[in-house]
Amino acid sequence: MPKSDKPEHGTDLTIITYGLGVHWALEAAAHRPQHTFEILDLRTLLPLDLEAIIAAASKTGRVLVLHEDTITAGIGGEIVALVNEHCFEQLDAPVLRVASLDTPVPFAADLEQQFLAQNRLLPTIDKLLAY
Numbered sequence: 001m002p003k004s005d006k007p008e009h010g011t012d013l014t015i016i017t018y019g020l021g022v023h024w025a026l027e028a029a030a031h032r033p034q035h036t037f038e039i040l041d042l043r044t045l046l047p048l049d050l051e052a053i054i055a056a057a058s059k060t061g062r063v064l065v066l067h068e069d070t071i072t073a074g075i076g077g078e079i080v081a082l083v084n085e086h087c088f089e090q091l092d093a094p095v096l097r098v099a100s101l102d103t104p105v106p107f108a109a110d111l112e113q114q115f116l117a118q119n120r121l122l123p124t125i126d127k128l129l130a131y
Contacts, residue, residue, distance in 0.1 A: 011036045012129060014056045016079055017066040018042040024118045025066055028125055035129060045075055050082060057083045061092035062128050066117060071099035093131035098124045 012035040015025040022041045029037040040056040057063045065076040076097040098117045
């Protein structure tokens with residue numbers, strides 16, 4: 001198999017997140033000890049730290065954006081757009097998002113767990129790592 005002209009990445013995956021998503025990302029990373037993760041904790045959403053986002057995305061070539069909000073009209077779409085605009089040539093896989101479902105927040109605790117993004121995080125990490 002021919003060797004790629006791209007530089008070898010030392011870290012397997014970047015997870016860009018904030019708030020509770022940081023804890024979810026750290027927990028997910030602990031479930032995949034054979035892989036290394038760059039977890040970028042965005043301390044502010046406005047303004048976004050574009051330099052940190054570009055550096056983290058370029059470091060790994062694989063990016064997952066994780067946020068608590070619903071997937072439609074959430075901040076994750078903006079972050080994905082920024083990564084695509086500024087880091088496209090460094091990417092080894094499509095940028096994926098993990099967010100809450102596009103439904104009202106359920107009142108029942110077990111339904112709320114299905115609603116939240118955390119429930120879909122590990123399968124999405126595995127999908128992105130396998131790409």
